[in-house]
Amino acid sequence: MELKIFHFYPDLMSLYGSYANVSVLARRLEALGNTVTVERVAPGQAAELSGADFLFMGAGTERAQKAALADFARFGDAVKDAAAGGTAMLFAGNAMELLGKTITAADGTAYPGIALASFTSSQGPQRFAEDVLGVTDLYPEPVVGFINKCATIEGVETPLLFALSLGFGNSGKRTPEGFHQNNVFASQLTGPLLVKNPRMLDAVVSAIYRQRGETLPPQLPSDRWAEDGYAITAEQLRLRCEHAGS
Amino acid sequence: MFLAILVCKLGRFVGKLVGKGSSMPGKFALKICPDILRRVQMPPHIIAVTGSNGKTSTVEMIAAILRADGRNVVYNEEGSNQIEGVTTLVLTHATLGGRVKADVLLIESDERYAAHSFRFFHPTQFVVTNLYRDQLTRNGHPEWVYDAILPAIHPETKLILNADDPLSSCFGAGHEAVKWFGLSRCSISCDAPTGVYHDGAYCPLCHAPMEYDYVHYNHIGAYRCTGCGHCKPSTDYTATAVDLTRGLLTIDGSLTVQLAFCSIYNVYNILAAYAACRECGVAAEIAAGVIGNYVLKNGRMQTFTLGVHHGTLLTSKHENSIAYDTNLRYIASTTAPCTVMVMVDAVSRKYFTSETSWLWDIDFDLLDCPHVEKIVLCGRYCNDLAERFSFTGIPEERLTVGADIPAECARLKAQGDEALYVVTCFSDRDKLLSQVEKED
Numbered sequence: 306m307e308l309k310i311f312h313f314y315p316d317l318m319s320l321y322g323s324y325a326n327v328s329v330l331a332r333r334l335e336a337l338g339n340t341v342t343v344e345r346v347a348p349g350q351a352a353e354l355s356g357a358d359f360l361f362m363g364a365g366t367e368r369a370q371k372a373a374l375a376d377f378a379r380f381g382d383a384v385k386d387a388a389a390g391g392t393a394m395l396f397a398g399n400a401m402e403l404l405g406k407t408i409t410a411a412d413g414t415a416y417p418g419i420a421l422a423s424f425t426s427s428q429g430p431q432r433f434a435e436d437v438l439g440v441t442d443l444y445p446e447p448v449v450g451f452i453n454k455c456a457t458i459e460g461v462e463t464p465l466l467f468a469l470s471l472g473f474g475n476s477g478k479r480t481p482e483g484f485h486q487n488n489v490f491a492s493q494l495t496g497p498l499l500v501k502n503p504r505m506l507d508a509v510v511s512a513i514y515r516q517r518g519e520t521l522p523p524q525l526p527s528d529r530w531a532e533d534g535y536a537i538t539a540e541q542l543r544l545r546c547e548h549a550g551s
Numbered sequence: 552m553f554l555a556i557l558v559c560k561l562g563r564f565v566g567k568l569v570g571k572g573s574s575m576p577g578k579f580a581l582k583i584c585p586d587i588l589r590r591v592q593m594p595p596h597i598i599a600v601t602g603s604n605g606k607t608s609t610v611e612m613i614a615a616i617l618r619a620d621g622r623n624v625v626y627n628e629e630g631s632n633q634i635e636g637v638t639t640l641v642l643t644h645a646t647l648g649g650r651v652k653a654d655v656l657l658i659e660s661d662e663r664y665a666a667h668s669f670r671f672f673h674p675t676q677f678v679v680t681n682l683y684r685d686q687l688t689r690n691g692h693p694e695w696v697y698d699a700i701l702p703a704i705h706p707e708t709k710l711i712l713n714a715d716d717p718l719s720s721c722f723g724a725g726h727e728a729v730k731w732f733g734l735s736r737c738s739i740s741c742d743a744p745t746g747v748y749h750d751g752a753y754c755p756l757c758h759a760p761m762e763y764d765y766v767h768y769n770h771i772g773a774y775r776c777t778g779c780g781h782c783k784p785s786t787d788y789t790a791t792a793v794d795l796t797r798g799l800l801t802i803d804g805s806l807t808v809q810l811a812f813c814s815i816y817n818v819y820n821i822l823a824a825y826a827a828c829r830e831c832g833v834a835a836e837i838a839a840g841v842i843g844n845y846v847l848k849n850g851r852m853q854t855f856t857l858g859v860h861h862g863t864l865l866t867s868k869h870e871n872s873i874a875y876d877t878n879l880r881y882i883a884s885t886t887a888p889c890t891v892m893v894m895v896d897a898v899s900r901k902y903f904t905s906e907t908s909w910l911w912d913i914d915f916d917l918l919d920c921p922h923v924e925k926i927v928l929c930g931r932y933c934n935d936l937a938e939r940f941s942f943t944g945i946p947e948e949r950l951t952v953g954a955d956i957p958a959e960c961a962r963l964k965a966q967g968d969e970a971l972y973v974v975t976c977f978s979d980r981d982k983l984l985s986q987v988e989k990e991d
């Protein structure tokens with residue numbers, strides 16, 4: 306297949322190695338025999354989303370996030386149409402907040418999101434920076450990662466991680482995390498979460514295939530380094546949980 | 552106050568006997584007298600140094616220059632740079648009447664705690680070396696750190712700022728007394744930002760795109776905002792020429808100093824230290840005399856042998872991609888055939904985390920050059936390193952991956968005689984040093 310990925314604001318929303326989510330997804334799709342083009346969308350730049358197979362935005366500073374939101378508003382309807390039509394997308398880190406109804410900044414200013422979902426985000430003076438270990442209903446293996454945000458999110462009915470044993474979720478310690486609906490994935494997990502979680506990468510790849518009406522080959526390509534790295538981090542975090550529990 | 556000082560001095564004395572850290576006595580003193588730092592009589596110069604990279608080196612150099620000028624300098628050599636450590640430092644050097652016996656109090660200040668430390672007194676000079684991505688697992692991001700430092704800046708403090716850093720230079724906006732240091736276009740400059748990410752792509756003040764006349768590394772150089780006009784200011788202390796091959800640095804067009812360590816990194820630390828000392832009234836020649844061939848004490852660069860390999864440990868900081876990039880660029884600038892070992896075992900020695908996202912911010916493609924013949928990735932997170940390297944242009948045949956550090960060292964020891972560079976963090980360096988013969 307010829308697949309098209311849109312990477313929104315790769316320089317503005319680029320904290321914590323966010324870009325690697327796109328790198329690893331493109332590589333995996335190519336390994337499956339597809340041709341992949343990645344279109345980088347800068348603020349003010351035109352983008353025709355109707356042919357998109359995947360949309361991505363990574364994490365930024367709180368000020369960068371507001372700058373991104375100011376531009377992203379013009380894509381609001383197109384992104385909601387794409388989501389309703391089953392286009393796969395991932396909004397990682399505080400890019401997730403853009404999908405909600407509002408983002409209230411630490412100074413009290415409320416910024417309207419694109420309202421793809423009905424949740425609301427409130428940013429404060431405190432930062433939640435911690436390792437995360439959680440579970441999703443997409444697959445049995447635990448999800449690993451790191452959260453680094455200053456917002457709490459209320460009103461998510463369909464989280465991506467339905468339980469955490471470590472870390473700060475949407476609205477508090479060990480609360481559910483992220484947002485997942487059909488092929489829309491959103492998570493405040495920062496950095497290359499698709500590298501760190503090979504099964505999550507599989508889930509995104511199958512969402513893209515499903516949308517195209519294609520079947521994945523029974524034997525998926527595997528990435529030894531990513532699998533081994535995941536296993537070690539999962540083990541470290543599990544030990545951390547036991548340690549914290551004792 | 553008397554009691555607090557006495558307790559602190561006693562605590563420090565006992566602490567030294569039992570080999571305990573230096574923040575405890577200050578903590579007790581603050582319990583007895585919370586505003587003790589307001590009550591003591593401070594020396595005429597209080598120099599604080601903060602920033603993401605180069606704090607310790609800059610502080611060490613400032614101390615050496617001021618001492619060469621005959622000043623009595625008190626500074627936190629043990630690096631306990633939160634308010635408790637600062638309190639210990641100040642009270643240990645105070646008379647029981649509360650006068651600090653020094654000409655200069657020099658403080659390396661943790662960026663996140665500066666506001667807390669300077670609640671009761673303020674520096675006469677405040678040096679901010681830079682603000683980069685550093686320890687994002689604790690610090691969030693550079694703008695978050697910027698916002699944390701801002702309240703620590705007193706209107707009367709003279710700021711000594713890096714003109715070439717688009718973010719930390721913002722501290723100068725609206726501040727009366729600012730002195731700028733920076734590096735002119737020179738032999739090492741390139742035309743556009745380098746690196747994996749571009750934190751200087753947009754203006755930190757208005758988020759319009761930025762343009763660059765030149766950069767020295769990453770996004771550090773001559774920036775110009777296309778929106779609000781935020782740009783590199785003209786500098787008061789300037790590196791006018793740098794020759795990293797011969798190790799020569801020219802300051803203000805006239806002073807030439809020989810560098811002990813030919814890294815661009817060092818140039819900025821020297822400039823910051825030079826500016827701070829000149830602002831305290833030290834003559835240019837005295838400052839330059841100390842800087843020439845000054846060898847840092849903190850051992851960021853340690854040489855060693857492993858079998859017949861001659862090795863250099865380039866201490867970076869995990870979670871600090873610019874520190875890594877700088878050392879990788881240094882390796883790339885060498886010419887003899889070499890092996891590079893990258894070691895990530897404990898992300899931090901101070902706290903637990905399994906976070907490895909920062910590996911994706913490091914420009915490992917800098918090692919994609921012919922004289923880097925072999926790359927050994929080791930430590931607990933060697934798989935994450937290998938995954939990161941699989942996205943570089945470096946051929947897989949050049950890589951060896953193994954978690955066991957002693958085993959990888961033994962394997963290297965048994966074969967070859969090429970130069971060896973090890974890039975790792977303070978948190979992991981002893982795992983190497985225990986396997987090799989250190990040189991002085």
Ligand SMILES: [Zn+2]
Pocket residue numbers: 754755756757758759776777778779780781
């Ligand atoms: Zn601007």
